[in-house]
Amino acid sequence: MKISKGEKAFGVMNTILLSLLAISTVYPFIYMTALALNEGLDSVKGGIYLWPREFTWINIKTVVTNPLVQDAFLISIARTIIGTIGTVVITGLCAYALSFRSLPFRKSLMIYFLIPMLFSGGLIPYYIQLRELGLIDSFLVYIIPGLLNIWNLIVMRSFFENIPDSLIEAAEMDGANPFTIFWKIVVPISMPMLAAISLFTAVAHWNSWFDGAYFVNEMSLKPLQTYLQNILMNADAAQNLRQGSAAAAASTDAAVAAASRSITPMALKMAVVILGTLPVLIVYPLLQKYFVKGVMIGGVKE
Amino acid sequence: MKLEVVKEKPNIVEQTIVPTYKKKLQVIWKYRWQFGMILPGFILVFLFNYMPMAGIQVAFKDYNIFESMWTSPWIGFDHFYFLTDSEFWRVFSNTIWITVLKFVVGFPAPIILALLLNEIKNNTFKKWVQTLTYMPHFVSWIVVAYIIEAFLSQSSGLVNELLVYLGMEKYYFMGSEEWFRPIIIFSSVWKEVGFSAIIYLAAIAGLNPQLYEAAIVDGANKWKQTLHVTIPGILPTICIMLILTIPSLLNAGFDQIYPLQNPINLPVSEVIDTYVVTTGLNQGYYGPATAIGLTTSVFQLLLVVGANQLSKKYGNTRLF
DSSP: OOOOHHHHHHHHHHHHHHHHHHHHHHHHHHHHHHHHTBOHHHHHTOOOSSSOSSBOSHHHHHHHTOHHHHHHHHHHHHHHHHHHHHHHHHHHHHHHHHTOTTOTTHHHHHHHHHHHHHOOOOHHHHHHHHHHTTOTTSTHHHHGGGSSOHHHHHHHHHHHHTSOHHHHHHHHHTTOOHHHHIIIIIHHHTHHHHHHHHHHHHHHHHHOOHHHHHSOOOGGGOOHHHHHHHHHHOHHHHHHTTHHHHHHHTOSOHHHHHHHHTOOHHHHHHHHHHHHHHHHHHHHHHHHHHHHHHHHHHHHHO | OHHHHHOHHHHHHHHHHSOHHHHHHHHHHHTHHHHHHHHHHHHHHIIIIIHHHHGGGGGGBOOOTTSOTTTSOBOTTGGGGGGGOHHHHHHHHHHHHHHHHHHHHHTHHHHHHHHHHHTOOOHHHHHHHHHHHHGGGGSOHHHHHHHHHHHHOTTTOHHHHHHHHTTOOOOOGGGOSTTHHHHHHHHHHHHHHHHHHHHHHHHHHTSOHHHHHHHHHTTOOHHHHIIIIIHHHHHHHHHHHHHHHGGGGGOOOHHHHGGGOOTTTHHHHOOHHHHHIIIIIITOOHHHHHHHHHHHHHHHHHHHHHHHHHIIIIISOOOO
16 A cells, blocks of 8 residues: 555654653653752752762662651551452452342342442541541551442452353352352452452552541551652651751761762652652553553443 | 252242242342352441441531531531632632643543554554553652652752753742643643543454455545544544543542642632542531532532433443
């Protein structure tokens, strides 16, 4: 087939445009990494674009040795792992049971689970309820309210409904109870879907900051994203980040002292951001394998 | 358990002998494992979705935190005074501004991206562009706020560096009212355009290749093919996505907006969701904040029902 001049020009323009778009999505991360690895006072002069000019680990070091950041990081890891496993197990079991076509009250139960998607009590009644359950200022506030995700319930249920009945019936013949069947047969053949949902849930847990900001007051219980939000919006909190380096500034080692004096709040902030983004960027290639499938599963239901 | 599958017919005979309530209990007993699996989810939804619905009564009560909301006195519609408050209507209009602008720019963007990606013949390049443009979707809004700060900050932001290089004055973008909306719209498109394009790319991939062959036989060039084959082909998907955006008319994006608020941009950056948080959780006016939340919930419900009617009529599908 002949390609006209116009089409050729369009092809070139298109490639340039999409390249620019792709670059615009990675560049901010490169830029912030460069700032995190550059001496703070030197960065203020500007001119850092792709790589650090005065390379230093001191920003990263100050940040990772800060006890508040360490706590926040551990809380984030803990809520991501516990929350993801809990959500997938509780929601998965519920979805599996609801996928039985002859289950009594099946329709009423589905309506019961669907109504909250249409109407909610709003934030304040939700907050009051959390307080009445004693979840405020508790690590469990990150985990328990999210254990049943209604959207995932719908996606999982429609997936389980498509598992051939013959597989389940054969196991029932052998006298296996539904728990065993779920664990031994349903979970293994649903692995791609479960992996997709787990990864999405994990990323949502890692990225969530609101619950930490409003349902928890105890500093040592705040997850990393809330901590990031705190130092973004609150200059005093950003100053606290430097406390670790204040000790280093008084150090007898002249080189260490000089390096730590060059630390700026901006450089430290960038270092924490890198810390808060890195885990997601590391699992991203893994995620990518599954999420297209995940979107498809969700899309079918839409 | 074993016999149930085999002995279906004798069961029907039994049915006439055994009383119906007993029969029903038997069926429930048969599914006891399933009910056990549902129970935790059932309780969780009751506690975290239905109980807050009961908590809506706070909107009509003189509630204080030292008393239970069940025993607080009823006061009628006093908390709904916000409807006569010009402050609220400014917040309301801010919300509509942001959602409408986000829709106008953010809705066509992924469709255009999908169409452009579809024209790329080099698969490696296509895959790279997809991988990179999906990525921001998985980054938190807090990190996006930091990116915005890193680019726009007055002291060391890249954009200001560029302005100085071009011989212009430095400008404090985050401290201006007129730049707030463009920043919100641009960053939300930047974050979501790639990921939202997936659904359209899938729709394009599902089109029948014979349609294109027929179009080529008819002498249609690439542009004509896009206009007469691709776009009509993905129109059902576009319609569904369009209908799905309707319920979010009052949802300006709390997670995105809140981290970017500051006292200077507050006149344009305060939206309903942030207003509820400020009045309710920060200042402790539970009643009025619940009333505002209830009003938006009801409005949102109407939008969802309306959208559902639309999709039944035009999309031949129902949302629920």
